[in-house]
Amino acid sequence: MIEHIVRTSPSANRLPRADQLAWKLAELAVNAPAPGAEVAEMVANRVIDNASVAVASLHRAPVVAARDQALSRRATGRGAAVFGVGAAVLPEWAAWANGVAVRELDYHDTYLAADYSHPGDNIPPILAVAQHLGVPGAALTRAIAVAYEAQVALVTGICLHEHKIDHIAHLGVSAAAGIGALLDLPAEVIYQAIGQALHTTTATRQSRKGEISSWKAYAPAFAGKAAIEAVDRAARGQGAPSPIYEGEDGFIAWLLSGPQAEYRVPLPEPGEETRGILRTYTKEHSAEYQAQALIDLARDLRTRIPDTAKVERITIHTSHHTHHVIGSGANDPQKYDPSASRETLDHSIPYIFAVALQDGGWHHVDSYAPERAARPDTVELWRKIGTVEDPEWTTAYHATDPAEKRFGGRVVVELSDGTAVEGSRGVADAHPEGARPFGREQYAHKFRTLAGEHVPERERARFLDLAARLPELAAAEVAALNVDAGLPGEPKTEGIF
Numbered sequence: 001m002i003e004h005i006v007r008t009s010p011s012a013n014r015l016p017r018a019d020q021l022a023w024k025l026a027e028l029a030v031n032a033p034a035p036g037a038e039v040a041e042m043v044a045n046r047v048i049d050n051a052s053v054a055v056a057s058l059h060r061a062p063v064v065a066a067r068d069q070a071l072s073r074r075a076t077g078r079g080a081a082v083f084g085v086g087a088a089v090l091p092e093w094a095a096w097a098n099g100v101a102v103r104e105l106d107y108h109d110t111y112l113a114a115d116y117s118h119p120g121d122n123i124p125p126i127l128a129v130a131q132h133l134g135v136p137g138a139a140l141t142r143a144i145a146v147a148y149e150a151q152v153a154l155v156t157g158i159c160l161h162e163h164k165i166d167h168i169a170h171l172g173v174s175a176a177a178g179i180g181a182l183l184d185l186p187a188e189v190i191y192q193a194i195g196q197a198l199h200t201t202t203a204t205r206q207s208r209k210g211e212i213s214s215w216k217a218y219a220p221a222f223a224g225k226a227a228i229e230a231v232d233r234a235a236r237g238q239g240a241p242s243p244i245y246e247g248e249d250g251f252i253a254w255l256l257s258g259p260q261a262e263y264r265v266p267l268p269e270p271g272e273e274t275r276g277i278l279r280t281y282t283k284e285h286s287a288e289y290q291a292q293a294l295i296d297l298a299r300d301l302r303t304r305i306p307d308t309a310k311v312e313r314i315t316i317h318t319s320h321h322t323h324h325v326i327g328s329g330a331n332d333p334q335k336y337d338p339s340a341s342r343e344t345l346d347h348s349i350p351y352i353f354a355v356a357l358q359d360g361g362w363h364h365v366d367s368y369a370p371e372r373a374a375r376p377d378t379v380e381l382w383r384k385i386g387t388v389e390d391p392e393w394t395t396a397y398h399a400t401d402p403a404e405k406r407f408g409g410r411v412v413v414e415l416s417d418g419t420a421v422e423g424s425r426g427v428a429d430a431h432p433e434g435a436r437p438f439g440r441e442q443y444a445h446k447f448r449t450l451a452g453e454h455v456p457e458r459e460r461a462r463f464l465d466l467a468a469r470l471p472e473l474a475a476a477e478v479a480a481l482n483v484d485a486g487l488p489g490e491p492k493t494e495g496i497f
Contacts, residue, residue, distance in 0.1 A: 001272070006157070006263040008253045009246045017191065021245045022198070024267055025150050025173065026190035029181040031270045034138065035145045035471075042277050043144045044470040045443045046109055047481070049282050050123050051083070051463060052443075053108050054101035055483050056364060056450035058084040062214035063101045066221065068491035070097035080128035081482035084454075087489040091132035092228040095125035099221025105364055106216075106346050109282040110289035111152055112397065112407060114159040116321070117167050118220065119174070119280050122147035125224030126178045129231075130478050137473030139182055145274040147178025149267070152276035157265035161325075163256050164205045168223040172201030175227035185235065195240025196230035197223075202255060208325075211334050212343035279402055282438055284430040284446075286364030290322040291352045292428035293408030296435075298356035301413065301423050308358050308381050310416045316349065317390040318409030319397035326352075327387030336383055338374040345373060350385035353411075354378055364450075396426065403433060440468075454485045 004024055009015040017023045035043065057063045070082050070093040079088030082097045089097075099121060102108055108120040123144055130140045151174035160167055176197040180190030201223040207215050234240070245251050253259045268274060285295045294316065305311065316327065323329035326349045334340045335348035345351050345368055355367050355378060366372060373379075387409075396406035406426035413421040429435040430442070444464055451460050463483050466473060473481070 001266045002269055003264045003266045006245055006252065006265055007261065008248060008250070008259040009243065010248050015243050015246055017242075020243045021265060022173075022194045022242065023187065023191050024265075025177050025194055026180065026187040027270070028150060028267055028274075029146050029177040029185075029190050030187045032142065032146045032149070032181060032268070032274045033271055034142050036273055039145050039273065039275055039277055040141050040471045041440065043141050043148075044467050045438075045440060046120050046144070046277070046282070047123060047127075047470060048443045048447050048464065048467045049108050050102045050120050051467070051483050052447040052450045053105050053286075054083045054098060055447075055454055055485060056107070057101050057104040058454055058485055058487065060104055062217050063097075063104050065493050066100035066218065067097045067487075068493045069495065069497065070094060071489060071491050072497040075132070078132055078134060078479070080131040081479070083483055084485040084487040085489050086482075086484045091128040092125075092225045094128040094131070095224045095228055096221045098124040098128065099224045100217050103220050104217040105286045106288060107283055107286040107364060109280050111155055111280040112289060112321070112405075113152075113156040114398070115155045115161055115167055115170065116289070117151055117155045117170060119148045119151045119277070120282075121171050121220035121224060122151060122175050122178055124221070125175045125228050126182055127478075127481065129179050129228060130182055131481070133183070134475040135182055135478060136475045137470045137478055139184075140473075140478055141471045143178045143182035145277055146181040147174045148280065149274035149276035150174035150177040152279055153265050153267050158256070158263050160256070161205060165255055166203045166205045166207055166219060168219050169198060169202045171220055172197035172223040172227050172230070175224050176230050179227060179231045183231075183235075185231070189231075189234045192238070192240045193227070193231040193234035195242050195244040196233060196238075197227045198244050198251060199241050200226045200230065202251070208347065209330070210332055212341060212347060214343065216343045281428075281431050282443070284428060284438070285362040286367075287346045287352050287362065288326050288349075290319075290326055290407055291346075291349050292430070293425040294349060294353055294411070295356045295362050296429045297408065297411060297423050297425035298353050299360050300425075301411065301421060302357055302360040304421050305357065305413060305415075309377065311381060311384060311413055312416050313414045314353065314385040315412045315414075316353065316385065316387045316409050317393065317412070318387055319393040319407070320389050321397055322349065322393075322407070322409065323387045323389040329387060329389065338379050339370075340373070342368045349387060351382050353385055354382040357381070451483065455483055459484055
């Protein structure tokens with residue numbers, strides 16, 4: 001790996017392209033070799049994972065609306081598939097609909113470092129372009145690996161959230177790089193597409209703050225759609241603001257830490273395998289990733305606390321990120337509101353821990369049901385739960401060695417008889433360093449479980465067979481890499497289109 005130093009450069013210096021981060025990312029897309037067997041298998045796993053959570057969300061209102069928008073843009077040629085429907089639409093709109101479906105339940109993969117991200121959000125736009133243009137599985141696998149590598153590098157080196165910039169700014173860039181790799185485009189075209197994608201996908205974090213709405217699911221889909229459009233424009237010879245990161249009126253100087261800031265972004269050497277995807281991890285539970293280990297811990301503590309009515313107070317000692325993003329340190333009263341939206345509740349560790357402790361587990365639908373959130377004994381327990389930042393957990397969260405990174409916390413449960421029950425969990429059971437790491441069997445089980453309510457067994461088996469052979473698929477098989485749940489191909493909602 002090469003650690004690239006990125007800083008603002010005055011316009012008068014005319015920073016050479018070879019020294020710009022956007023160019024280095026473009027070179028990554030051009031020079032990345034075909035992934036090895038371990039990476040290729042994980043790419044297939046994440047395609048399965050995306051399909052699992054997308055199918056589980058097909059009947060939710062944000063997904064229905066996004067799908068209806070896509071169905072109003074039918075393709076006249078090949079087109080790209082929309083999850084749940086046997087229809088082909090324009091690729092940017094397939095990316096839009098599928099991106100919302102993948103993101104809606106907050107249930108797919110994650111990478112946490114200087115910033116946080118859901119790298120699987122790269123897959124819908126790349127897959128849509130591959131289907132539309134007839135690209136085979138080997139090129140698709142390589143492109144997804146490139147996008148993950150770019151995403152991991154950016155999230156490792158550049159923190160957006162401290163400046164209240166949403167993490168889709170990294171996603172637009174990584175998706176553009178992945179699409180560029182998919183189509184074997186020249187570095188010049190990919191460079192311009194990356195610049196356009198970053199410029200058009202920079203937004204504030206208010207989408208994940210206060211009263212969180214359905215836009216939380218739409219935001220990554222917007223970035224994927226924007227990336228497709230950016231590559232399309234760049235391929236037609238249209239340029240981008242540059243240097244997009246380093247310009248004196250650019251991203252770093254005015255939206256991040258300012259003209260004196262310095263960022264370090266690690267990228268593979270030319271020809272080095274793109275293994276970033278192996279540093280990412282998926283979810284066993286449908287909740288914000290920093291809640292995963294704490295749900296597992298609550299499940300264990302349940303056996304030691306048979307009556308939660310006897311709880312006086314629960315304190316979760318955790319990292320800065322967890323405390324300030326999904327904990328009481330966010331200072332969001334909505335995180336304690338029984339009438340809050342699902343999107344808000346899945347970013348409230350006090351709520352999540354209360355329900356997991358009472359139920360001894362977690363369900364992607366039932367645990368968020370309005371009647372579940374409003375249950376009086378749950379509300380009483382919920383409001384006894386607070387978080388505090390613990391420097392040791394913050395240090396572990398930011399550890400550079402993957403084996404030392406920790407995303408959980410230590411929980412102290414004080415009971416009415418004066419005793420206390422304590423426990424800690426560093427990583428989720430499903431994490432690569434956890435008690436039950438996810439492998440192909442677990443990904444397939446997740447798909448069968450979540451798709452079982454909506455998709456016939458024969459269709460589930462067909463999809464899993466295709467996904468398992470991803471690097472070997474012919475272009476026609478890539479086009480069939482969809483899950484048809486028999487949904488109607490006509491829009492059910494009305495808008496402008």
